[in-house]
Amino acid sequence: xxxxxxxxxxxxxxxxxxxxxxxxxxxxxxxxxxxxxxxxxxxxxxxxxxxxxxxxxxxxxxxxxxxxxxxxxxxxxxxxxxxxxxxxxxxxxxxxxxxxxxxxxxxxxxxxxxxxxxxxxxxxxxxxxxxxxxxxxxxxxxxxxxxxxxxxxxxxxxxxxxxxxxxxxxxxxxxxxxxxxxxxxxxxxxxxxxxxxxxxxxxxxxxxxxxxxxxxxxxxxxxxxxxxxxxxxxxxxxxxxxxxxxxxxxxxxxxxxxxxxxxxxxxxxxxxxxxxxxxxxxxxxxxxxxxxxxxxxxxxxxxxxxxxxxxxxxxxxxxxxxxxxxxxxxxxxxxxxxxxxxxxxxxxxxxxxxxxxxxxxxxxxxxxxxxxxxxxxxxxxxxxxxxxxxxxxxxxxxxxxxxxxxxxxxxxxxxxxxx
Amino acid sequence: xxxxxxxxxxxxxxxxxxxxxxxxxxxxxxxxxxxxxxxxxxxxxxxxxxxxxxxxxxxxxxxxxxxxxxxxxxxxxxxxxxxxxxxxxxxxxxxxxxxxxxxxxxxxxxxxxxxxxxxxxxxxxxxxxxxxxxxxxxxxxxxxxxxxxxxxxxxxxxxxxxxxxxxxxxxxxxxxxxxxxxxxxxxxxxxxxxxxxxxxxxxxxxxxxxxxxxxxxxxxxxxxxxxxxxxxxxxxxxxxxxxxxxxxxxxxxxxxxxxxxxxxxxxxxxxxxxxxxxxxxxxxxxxxxxxxxxxxxxxxxxxxxxxxxxxxxxxxxxxxxxxxxxxxxxxxxxxxxxxxxxxxxxxxxxxxxxxxxxxxxxxxxxxxxxxxxxxxxxxxxxxxxxxxxxxxxxxxxxxxxxxxxxxxxxxxxxxxxxx
Numbered sequence: 001x002x003x004x005x006x007x008x009x010x011x012x013x014x015x016x017x018x019x020x021x022x023x024x025x026x027x028x029x030x031x032x033x034x035x036x037x038x039x040x041x042x043x044x045x046x047x048x049x050x051x052x053x054x055x056x057x058x059x060x061x062x063x064x065x066x067x068x069x070x071x072x073x074x075x076x077x078x079x080x081x082x083x084x085x086x087x088x089x090x091x092x093x094x095x096x097x098x099x100x101x102x103x104x105x106x107x108x109x110x111x112x113x114x115x116x117x118x119x120x121x122x123x124x125x126x127x128x129x130x131x132x133x134x135x136x137x138x139x140x141x142x143x144x145x146x147x148x149x150x151x152x153x154x155x156x157x158x159x160x161x162x163x164x165x166x167x168x169x170x171x172x173x174x175x176x177x178x179x180x181x182x183x184x185x186x187x188x189x190x191x192x193x194x195x196x197x198x199x200x201x202x203x204x205x206x207x208x209x210x211x212x213x214x215x216x217x218x219x220x221x222x223x224x225x226x227x228x229x230x231x232x233x234x235x236x237x238x239x240x241x242x243x244x245x246x247x248x249x250x251x252x253x254x255x256x257x258x259x260x261x262x263x264x265x266x267x268x269x270x271x272x273x274x275x276x277x278x279x280x281x282x283x284x285x286x287x288x289x290x291x292x293x294x295x296x297x298x299x300x301x302x303x304x305x306x307x308x309x310x311x312x313x314x315x316x317x318x319x320x321x322x323x324x325x326x327x328x329x330x331x332x333x334x335x336x337x338x339x340x341x342x343x344x345x346x347x348x349x350x351x352x353x354x355x356x357x358x359x360x361x362x363x364x365x366x367x368x369x370x371x372x373x374x375x376x377x378x379x380x381x382x383x384x385x386x387x388x389x390x391x392x393x394x395x396x397x398x399x400x401x402x403x404x405x406x407x408x409x410x411x412x413x414x415x416x417x418x419x
Numbered sequence: 420x421x422x423x424x425x426x427x428x429x430x431x432x433x434x435x436x437x438x439x440x441x442x443x444x445x446x447x448x449x450x451x452x453x454x455x456x457x458x459x460x461x462x463x464x465x466x467x468x469x470x471x472x473x474x475x476x477x478x479x480x481x482x483x484x485x486x487x488x489x490x491x492x493x494x495x496x497x498x499x500x501x502x503x504x505x506x507x508x509x510x511x512x513x514x515x516x517x518x519x520x521x522x523x524x525x526x527x528x529x530x531x532x533x534x535x536x537x538x539x540x541x542x543x544x545x546x547x548x549x550x551x552x553x554x555x556x557x558x559x560x561x562x563x564x565x566x567x568x569x570x571x572x573x574x575x576x577x578x579x580x581x582x583x584x585x586x587x588x589x590x591x592x593x594x595x596x597x598x599x600x601x602x603x604x605x606x607x608x609x610x611x612x613x614x615x616x617x618x619x620x621x622x623x624x625x626x627x628x629x630x631x632x633x634x635x636x637x638x639x640x641x642x643x644x645x646x647x648x649x650x651x652x653x654x655x656x657x658x659x660x661x662x663x664x665x666x667x668x669x670x671x672x673x674x675x676x677x678x679x680x681x682x683x684x685x686x687x688x689x690x691x692x693x694x695x696x697x698x699x700x701x702x703x704x705x706x707x708x709x710x711x712x713x714x715x716x717x718x719x720x721x722x723x724x725x726x727x728x729x730x731x732x733x734x735x736x737x738x739x740x741x742x743x744x745x746x747x748x749x750x751x752x753x754x755x756x757x758x759x760x761x762x763x764x765x766x767x768x769x770x771x772x773x774x775x776x777x778x779x780x781x782x783x784x785x786x787x788x789x790x791x792x793x794x795x796x797x798x799x800x801x802x803x804x805x806x807x808x809x810x811x812x813x814x815x816x817x818x819x820x821x822x823x824x825x826x827x828x829x830x831x832x833x834x835x836x837x838x
Contacts, residue, residue, distance in 0.1 A: 031635075035638055049797075052623065085611060085652065086610060167729070170627065173616055193524060204526045207590050213582045219451065328829070371566075377566075380583040381587050
């Protein structure tokens with residue numbers, strides 16, 4: 001157990017976190033419940049796709065040899081022996097000089113080897129068609145098994161399930177699919193100063209926003225939140241609430257991990273967790289950060305300031321939850337933008353600056369969302385993304401290009417186009 | 420009622436659809452249920468943020484005048500009259516020569532006008548502190564109302580709710596928020612040739628994948644699906660099932676809107692809908708497309724081919740559902756990529772080509788996902804996005820830059836960074 005505050009870079013902290021993550025076990029889900037989940041097993045095709053030779057167009061199934069001489073001015077007449085809709089099959093096939101009227105998707109009758117499209121025909125009467133164009137063998141046929149044969153790999157393990165995958169699984173005649181389960185994440189706010197919504201804020205208490213924004217971040221990461229409530233700064237209460245979270249895959253606390261005298265969380269996490277690390281991460285906002293395991297549960301001790309809690313969640317907890325869920329794209333998308341206005345920063349820390357993005361004449365610009373204090377949640381709400389600075393920078397000048405991590409919601413839709 | 424097939428551009432079809440869309444009414448939701456919804460009303464701040472002058476750091480609250488001469492080598496001694504944690508308030512304030520030990524977030528005692536950080540002090544004993552640095556008035560104080568005052572606009576109507584907004588609403592002491600309701604969307608597959616998963620595919624039936632992929636697309640667009648099932652090609656059954664969908668905000672059918680003889684859907688939609696338009700949209704895949712209103716319900720008649728149904732949903736239905744939900748970012752994000760290999764296309768049609776994207780040496784490339792037949796759902800599953808071509812192009816050459824609409828899932832995460 002390391003109780004001293006280690007100084008650590010963002011990258012090293014993240015690597016340590018991700019190296020501790022195990023991908024979760026799998027569960028079998030109904031197709032629609034599997035949307036956005038990650039497949040835990042290969043799915044093998046069980047059927048021919050298409051299931052039989054079928055028509056790619058509405059028209060007439062013919063023997064191509066019969067219509068080899070057909071032209072617009074010198075059409076070939078064929079006897080129409082049947083009219084087949086999709087979903088029905090020819091009862092007898094066709095012979096020389098015969099044709100079957102056929103709809104898109106309907107099976108090709110025995111004996112036919114091509115389809116003449118409706119627009120290249122004239123229906124003379126119910127039993128005669130005039131073919132005005134020759135077609136090569138195979139024309140406008142879709143062959144059985146052209147797309148898939150039984151035994152082909154339909155979808156590999158690790159695939160994130162989108163609507164196309166759900167359609168594909170349905171067409172494979174299956175109502176379920178095996179996916180990695182969602183991480184269950186216990187969330188605990190701590191501190192005598194924290195009141196819940198609607199509670200009295202007598203004396204000097206502030207309303208808990210962290211457990212709300214963190215719960216929403218857990219949902220947004222595809223995980224299931226378990227809200228433990230608010231613990232007073234009381235070692236017994238704190239330890240008992242943390243123990244209640246040990247049935248989850250991860251516990252997130254906010255507050256109580258810095259160097260202050262009243263930081264009971266640090267002691268409680270340290271006492272319960274044999275591998276807890278207490279770090280000063282070289283970043284702003286969000287310096288104090290604790291990470292480790294308590295029994296089989298990952299424990300994340302986030303700072304108490306609202307913005308610092310959200311940013312450390314984004315950088316360390318979210319990628320871990322995605323990895324647990326079997327995902328391979330762990331990080332938020334980023335875009336590059338020109339900074340408006342100089343920004344001074346502390347050397348040695350990676351600063352994450354809340355930015356509004358906008359476009360002018362095909363150039364993307366990043367504008368800070370006002371004061372960057374780590375208590376100012378509104379500046380996080382105004383932000384499309386976080387500009388990521390380098391540890392060794394001290395000044396980022398107006399016009400410099402910065403990398404901005406998009407915070408989701410509409411920003412991805414607004415700014416991807418313009419980057 | 421227009422029953423003839425009109426030729427129409429993608430843009431005109433989309434404009435006609437979007438001009439018919441009404442934004443839906445609102446409902447009051449629990450905070451977490453509101454995640455990803457769009458706010459239907461302004462929310463006004465009800466509280467000061469921060470609620471009182473408080474300390475930005477752990478340290479000592481002082482009168483700045485008392486420590487004006489303090490330096491590392493010639494510190495100033497002050498009497499410590501109290502130790503205040505966050506959540507507690509000084510009982511008596513401070514006078515000349517006095518200090519109060521204070522934690523981040525705790526209210527500033529009456530009489531104090533600055534905070535000296537812990538690292539610039541030495542605790543001599545329980546009632547004496549040595550101050551080693553002078554601080555100007557206001558140093559490390561956060562002023563009451565610095566971020567928000569009652570009456571300020573906290574969040575405007577139209578805001579899409581992300582985790583930061585949920586934290587902000589919680590800190591405004593509210594457990595609910597008014598948002599536009601989700602569109603309810605009825606989904607109907609049609610055709611004698613369609614069997615449901617697990618049903619016998621005797622004779623020449625194929626398994627319904629459209630209602631599955633479309634249901635997943637409806638969910639993915641933030642709407643609520645109502646699955647009506649599969650209608651046979653029987654006018655009575657079809658009309659009765661369509662009527663069952665009229666309680667929804669929109670009905671989506673797939674199949675039966677082209678010019679074939681067995682296209683009962685077209686007649687049923689035409690008979691029920693006073694404003695139905697039957698279009699040939701100048702696009703591939705997905706030419707036949709019907710749109711209009713039946714009573715107060717928007718009706719979308721999508722083509723029956725699996726890929727054509729998904730692509731027309733993406734282009735016409737999804738933006739309409741997002742607009743109904745109050746959203747303003749109606750379209751998928753796009754990136755620009757270099758095409759690999761020449762692609763020939765039909766002049767006069769906008770072609771949407773399924774593409775895999777990959778990056779090499781900071782350049783994004785688009786590679787077609789094999790055969791582009793509109794029945795080949797697997798090529799949609801393999802695709803990161805759809806390359807959008809212009810109507811008047813006939814050949815797009817290898818190396819040409821194409822705009823690719825990202826289809827969601829991991830593709831947004833993978834390729835935004837690289838564009």
